[in-house]
Amino acid sequence: MLREDIIIDIFSGWRSFLRKCLFRVLRVGPIPSHIAVIMDGNRRYAKKKKIDDMTGYDAGALALLHLIIYCMELGVKYVTAYAFSIDNFRRHPEEVQKIMDLTMESVMLLTWMSKLRLVRVHFAGNLQLLSADIQDAAKRLMESTAGYKNFVLTICICYTCSDEILHAVEESCKEKWDDGIGIMGYDEANDYERLIKVVDIEKHMYMAIAPDPDILIRTGGEYRLSNFLVWQSSCCHLSSLGTVWPEFGVFHLVWVVLDFQQNYRYVAKKKLQL
Ligand SMILES: CC(C)=CCC/C(C)=C/CC/C(C)=C/COP(=O)(O)OP(=O)(O)O
DSSP, rough: OOHHHHHHHHHHHHHHHHHHHHHHHTSOOOOSSEEEEEEHHHHHHHHHHOOHHHHHHHHHHHHHHHHHHHHHHHHHOOOEEEEEGGGGGGGHHHHHHHHHHHHHHHHHHHHHHHHHHHHEEESSSSGGGSSSHHHHHHHHHHHTTTTOOOOOEEEEEEEEHHHHHHHHHHHHHHHHHTTTHHHHHHHTTSSSEEEEOOOHHHHHHHGGGOOOOOOEETTTTTTOOSSTTTTTTTSEEEESSOGGGOOOHHHHHHHHHHHHHHHHHHHHHHHHOO
């Protein structure tokens, strides 16, 4: 389903030309550096179109591919997508398998695309929960693209932010113990001192590769974060759209960025106060 000719098609033609003109106007204002998405509404889309749920996920994966290319054209440097939460393992096995198959297809397609456009691909989450073949393919892709700097795509898979924090705390404790520092102590004035700092935790987060998102989009008309980038989104612009994810297109992106630009001064001021 996810094929190279689709990417070539999105990058070229008169639609791409019109998009670039539109994006040039949008770039008069501030452009977000990092956009994160919760791709909700794939099954509802399938129901609406009277197709089976699995085809709804295919359409969702295609919409993600479009978003990545639009963001590259617009000058957004980081895109992060919530592809599969740890809680999603409770879904019907056929659905779980479908998303895993799409992940494998995406790895193959992104291997080709990353070389062409110097895209760094990162998988964030508890990757040990993936099957051995997907783990290997994902690790190989991450290693082979680690040096690319044009654009960074993070796919959150087997991810929840609680698991990410737990992992980061464990890694920080391990590091302190290994360095012989311990995790609690007293400073020179004999006051209790925290030896694990926020920077230690942040260093070990799965998302340490990217700055905090500037915009977090959720489609499907929901207003929840569903355990996605909770740590990272304290100052980010939240955008909930009624549209189902496979129908998310260039005009939705433009609308979201315009909305971000309108609120930019306020959010930038808040960030400075942190
Ligand atoms: C690269 C890669 C692996 C892409 C994954 C493709 C993709 C669109 C994944 C979405 C996963 C997911 C559980 C979405 C929730 O929508 P839902 O279908 O549960 O929404 P609904 O039931 O509310 O309609």
